[in-house]
Amino acid sequence: MENLPRDVAFDILSRLPVSSLVQIKCVCKSWRALAEDTRLPSIHHARATSRNPCLILNSTCQIENKLQFICSGDGFNQNSSKVRSLDARFNTAMSEYQVVGSCNGLLCISNSYYYDPITICNPIIGDYIELPKSTQFPMQEVALEFGCLPTSMQYKVVRFVFYIKSEIWSLESHAEILTLGTDHTWRSIGPVPGRLELKPSQALVNGALHWVTLFFQYTPGPRLRVISFDLAEEKFRWIELPSFDCIFTSNCHLVALEGCLSAVHHLGDKGIDIWVMKEYDVEESWIKKYAIGMYVPASLVETTRPQNYEVVCILNKGKILLRYKNGAFVLYNPESEQFNDLTISGLPKSFRTIVHVESLLLIEEILGINTDVLNSKVKSCVGESSIA
Incomplete structure (x- = not known):
């Protein structure tokens, strides 16, 4: 060399x-x-x-609260892979934490119970910053989101707050946003429309966050729709799903596949259909690109429903990575219609899977800002590996 x-x-x-x-x-x-x-x-x-991206595993078990990752290498073609631990140096102030989202090598992480502090970190090299705390509604039900504008490369964190208005006992909502490198404090952007669940955004596509929600109407009846939040305009919008027969949010999830907004329709014991929106926000551009039949991994226990799985991502060689609720990972080849069980040692008992792109850049280099604007100091361990 x-x-x-x-x-x-x-x-x-x-x-x-x-x-x-x-x-x-x-x-x-x-x-x-x-x-x-x-x-x-x-x-x-x-x-x-x-x-190929790596996978961040965020343990959801209280006694196993840690970050781990799987390097995809050449696309999980090896006979076995191993889970590695990340030395999360930011966790000294958070006994329990959750990953809000991943974008361009950065993770947004918050306290699982109180949602503050909110931390932006590069988990691979170990540097991180803590964001200013919101002074409004500090102890209410909160959902956080993290994303980036593809044109300006501005990074934003969105805070959705849901609370009971005591005098009329109604559920109210409020949204705040913080632009990294620009805002010193959180800005109010008004109420949250629809029945947005307290779950992370399912897909960051075209500079917008997306969720599936149940839309109620008398005629022709309730149906699933997509709520999107445009990070540039800082506005909510509705996007229509393809015309499949489904009124349960548990039977449909969104995912970003090859840069396109995609909807995964679960068909019970018949498998799944994957619909891809080829032209963003154009309803007529939805196409059913993949139809994947039912498959039961060898590691699946009898008590687990085989249809409980999700589409994680598409790897560079066109194979689709599936993750079953019991933690099993499976590769599906659309050309041969073959399934391949992956052997991965060291998986936690219960975890969320976050698709993540590794980066060696410092936070200031990725954000393109002076982090003093955030009233926060970068805490860095440059030169040390965060990989255990």
Whole structure:
């Protein structure tokens, strides 16, 4: 490697996952110097979309509150993969925490019970910042969201608050937003429309967050629709789903597949259909792209319903990664219609799966801001690996 021109060496290293770059530092001094060169992070970050993402596993078990990850490597083609731990240095102020979302190498994390503090971190290299606290409705039911505008690369955190108005005993809602690098405090953007559940956004597409919700009307009756929140305009909008027969939110979930908003329709013991919106916000552009039959992984226990699974992402080679509720991961090949059970050791008992793109860049470099604007200091462990 040391005999190669510097640009060629960087080109090779930029194609590797971060975990591999951490390991090659131990080979020899010359390799360590290459891996720690200040030019490599930006080159590596620019190639992020050409690599398979990694999976962040957020344990939902109180006694196992930790972050772990799975490196997809060449697309989970190995016979087995191993779960690795992330040394979450931000967790000293949070005994219980949850991942709000992932965007361009950054995670947004909050306290599971009180929702503050809210932290933005790069879990791979360990640096993080804490955001200013909201002074309104601090102890109410809260849902948080995190996203980025693809054109301006502005990052925003949205806070949805639901509370009981005591004098009339009605459920009220309120939304606030914080633009990283611009806002010193949270800004009010009005009420939340519809019956938005306290769940993370299911898909960040075209600079907007999306949720499936049940829309009530007398004629022709209740139906599922999508509520979107445009991060640029900071407004809510409705998007129509394809015309499949479904009125239960548990039978439909959204996912971003190859940059498109996609709806997964669960058909019970018949499998799933995956609908893809080829042109964003154009109802007529919905197409049923995949029809995946029912499959029962070998690890599935008899008491678990086999239809309880979700579409995680599409890997670079076109295979679809599925995750069953018992934690089993399965690869589906649309061309051959074959399923492949994945052997992954060290999975937590209960967890959420977050698709994440690794980055070597510091938070300030990704956000493109001076974090002093946030009235917060970057706490960094640069030069140390967060991978245990």
